Amino acid sequence: MATPDVQYLSSGDTALTVQFGTVIERELNSRIVALGHSIAQAAIAGVSETLPTYRSLLVNYDPLVVTRDELVAQLQPLIESPPEAGDAAPAHWQIPVCFDSDLAPDLAHVAAASGLDENEVIKAMLEVTHHVYMLGFAPGQPYMGDLPPALNIPRRENPVARVEKGSVVTATSLTIIYAVPNPTGWHVVGRTPVEIFNLAREEAILFKPGDKVRLSRIERDEFDELTAQVDDGSFDMTRLRQP
Template sequence: MSHRILDAGDAALTIEFGAVIDPALLGTVNALDTAIQHLLDAGELPGVIETMPTFRSLTVFFDPLTTERAILLTTLQPLIAAAEHGVPADGRHWRLPVCYEGEAAPDLGEVAHALGIGEAEVVALHSGAEYLVYMLGFLPGFPFMGDLPEKLRLPRRTQPRVRVPAGSVAIATGLTAIYPWESPGGWHLLGRCPVSLFDAHRAAPSLLAAGDRVRFMPVSADQYRAIEAGVRSGEIDPLQWLHAAPSTVENAT
């Protein structure tokens, strides 16, 4: 695997590993990010402020008054080489509940019509796949997940919405995502997830992380409301959906 180093101003540099969305590239990015974090935790990477991983690259932000680009690259090169030849670590596995009914799924019928299949098949295809979290972005805790089954792939909506409800589960091109907050958006909305994806009071505010794997469990509107109420009251811990079995839905409601 080849890479290139790109300058991002005078206080950051980007290590780019490719030009496509691919699990192997994500594994390399995450491996490098983890190696850098270990050095930061040990105090062995002076001047580095933070890192920002994406689908295919890692940007390293540094203080140019504390370290120099050349010195930083000397330290990073062996880490880059190891990441390119390493075995990607397996992330956490989640089973998140999603309601694919009524007002929670405003685009379900339109998507089914555009694809020439029934609504039940859309739900079965979407909930039957396992998705890899490639990166977080756009909004705090917003997970870009792939890879969407080929049969469900559509371009973004021609007319974006001004307001997409928090928790909306959406698809566009080869990706699926969950909106952690109400915001504008142009993806197709298939359902809604009652689990909070971002909480500033948690040690790790974002529930999901790059490298995690997610499956969706269809739940009824009544189950959705019960889980949502439990999460809001604190009776349901969002972490219970980590490695959750289907019976967890019944236990939560």
């Protein structure tokens, strides 16, 4: 396999950014995620952590153990020979979301801006298999894509000071599920009762980069019931994982 046109960019003296391109697209991001898996399998001496983003992989390393040039030399064959799909197969998730107006205060605006009605916006979000490009901004918070072109709308002109955890927000054809309460400049179009980040769990962070996520619509009574289960610890997280 030919080596992709990558750039190796120094990020200080203890990190290297491996940049694969300049656009946000699934194929490019999948190569980045695959490289992260390959580095973990190779157990390169001196490498402590990798962090995937939309279009690059940050590799943290100890320059007293491995130099920058030595690291690049060890990364190149991993880029040329990515792992088999089965070695880094993404998890598939089904996340319940309620779209009632008090949980989706910006749904009407998104509908008007996109030229769709509210049910068409919801339908579009439910039909997409969302690709988790990266986690960031807050612990375990996924940046996911890609929505249809009609939903490629800009962020809010005026950010709001707080949205609740579990809020499903969208802008620029992307979707985020908020891991914790936070301010946002994105449009709030729903909320899930699922905690995507919880330090009390063995796996505190639900998603990983490269995972696939489908949203399913639930009514308010089910949302309230599932919220109560999450709060008392009886919610079965395994029901979210799909074959």
